[in-house]
Amino acid sequence: MARTGVPPFERFYESHKSEVLVFLRRRAGRDRADDLFQETFLRALRAYGRLEHGEHLRAWVLTIATNAVVDAARRERPTTELAVEPAGEDVRPAVEELAPLTDGLPPKERAAVVLRYGYDLDYDAIGAALGSNEQAARQAASAGVRRLRKEKEQR
Amino acid sequence: MTPIPTVLDERFRAAAAVSGDLDVAYDLLDDTPIGSLLVGVSERGLCRVGFDPEPELELERLARDFGPRVLRTPKALDLVRRELDEYFAGRRQAFDLELDLRAVPEFHRRVLDELSRVEYGHTTTYGTLAARVGSPRAARAVGTVMNRNPLPIVLPCHRVVGASGSLTGYGGGLDRKEWLLRLEGALL
Numbered sequence: 317m318a319r320t321g322v323p324p325f326e327r328f329y330e331s332h333k334s335e336v337l338v339f340l341r342r343r344a345g346r347d348r349a350d351d352l353f354q355e356t357f358l359r360a361l362r363a364y365g366r367l368e369h370g371e372h373l374r375a376w377v378l379t380i381a382t383n384a385v386v387d388a389a390r391r392e393r394p395t396t397e398l399a400v401e402p403a404g405e406d407v408r409p410a411v412e413e414l415a416p417l418t419d420g421l422p423p424k425e426r427a428a429v430v431l432r433y434g435y436d437l438d439y440d441a442i443g444a445a446l447g448s449n450e451q452a453a454r455q456a457a458s459a460g461v462r463r464l465r466k467e468k469e470q471r
Numbered sequence: 472m473t474p475i476p477t478v479l480d481e482r483f484r485a486a487a488a489v490s491g492d493l494d495v496a497y498d499l500l501d502d503t504p505i506g507s508l509l510v511g512v513s514e515r516g517l518c519r520v521g522f523d524p525e526p527e528l529e530l531e532r533l534a535r536d537f538g539p540r541v542l543r544t545p546k547a548l549d550l551v552r553r554e555l556d557e558y559f560a561g562r563r564q565a566f567d568l569e570l571d572l573r574a575v576p577e578f579h580r581r582v583l584d585e586l587s588r589v590e591y592g593h594t595t596t597y598g599t600l601a602a603r604v605g606s607p608r609a610a611r612a613v614g615t616v617m618n619r620n621p622l623p624i625v626l627p628c629h630r631v632v633g634a635s636g637s638l639t640g641y642g643g644g645l646d647r648k649e650w651l652l653r654l655e656g657a658l659l
Contacts, residue, residue, distance in 0.1 A: 322534070322539045323534070323539070324530040324531065324533065324534040324539055324541040325493075325539060325540045325541055325542050326530055326541055326542050326543055327530065329542065333475050333480070334473045334474065334475055335473075337473065337475050337479070338473050350479055353475075353479055353483065354479075354482060354483045354486055357483050357487070358483070358486060358487065358490060358492075361487055361490060361492045361493070361540060361542070362490070362492050364492075364539060364540050365492075365494070365538055365539065365540055367539070
């Protein structure tokens with residue numbers, strides 16, 4: 317592995333390209349998915365040199381894909397209120413602050429909390445990232461938050 | 472896994488090649504007369520020529536030396552491919568390529584600089600190269616520099632032989648060294 321733990325982009329791209337295309341087809345339709353595919357990976361490439369570690373790359377690229385979908389929809393319908401809140405361009409610092417706090421959570425709840433409040437992913441994307449669905453993602457995140465509150469009260 | 476359409480894959484790689492966002496663009500040349508080669512370029516120039524590439528290791532090494540944005544982009548290697556093809560066909564004696572040696576330590580760079588002056592069809596010895604960089608007793612160290620040469624063929628370490636005229640060694644194997652020297656007419 318490279319010193320930073322960030323794999324060479326070729327590996328990252330090969331590992332995620334298929335899933336990103338499926339994700340984009342589902343979110344934006346087959347016709348638009350091709351353009352968004354290129355847009356997503358060019359954005360990822362642009363940001364890739366700033367990654368400090370190689371964790372959560374799947375969630376990271378799905379966040380970028382989500383943003384690409386949102387931006388494309390906005391270009392097409394500039395006045396429409398969007399259901400999906402776009403995540404910021406660089407969402408990693410939030411994740412770094414959040415990750416240690418959620419160490420004690422069960423893996424699925426932890427991932428859902430980090431992706432929701434760290435990566436700013438919507439529940440549909442979190443469901444995709446976790447290999448489940450929107451509802452399961454929502455439940456996992458709220459269960460995680462409840463557990464964190466309880467732990468805080470007991471401390 | 473859903474296979475992604477080839478055209479989509481090629482389009483992205485071509486776009487990435489001209490994006491200016493790559494640390495290293497590389498390609499695998501599978502059909503050279505001396506087997507498969509991995510060649511890589513950075514924005515500064517040619518940064519890797521590797522024999523019998525094990526992509527997994529090579530990519531990690533490129534990422535470590537130049538940055539993680541390493542992608543296979545055949546289009547970005549067109550010039551390198553053409554010059555190598557011409558060389559292998561005996562139609563080119565020197566390469567007109569910018570070289571990126573920033574990952575090479577200072578002593579190695581001095582030796583490689585001297586090496587680059589050894590002309591097509593000629594040979595020199597480890598000891599002679601050592602003397603030229605001002606370290607006449609460093610023949611063994613020069614051997615190490617040759618062994619770690621990141622740009623074999625283009626920086627012609629195959630033209631360096633033992634004092635007795637024996638081929639001695641080659642990072643890509645002695646068969647290749649012999650083939651290259653025969654190509655250049657330095658070996659009968």
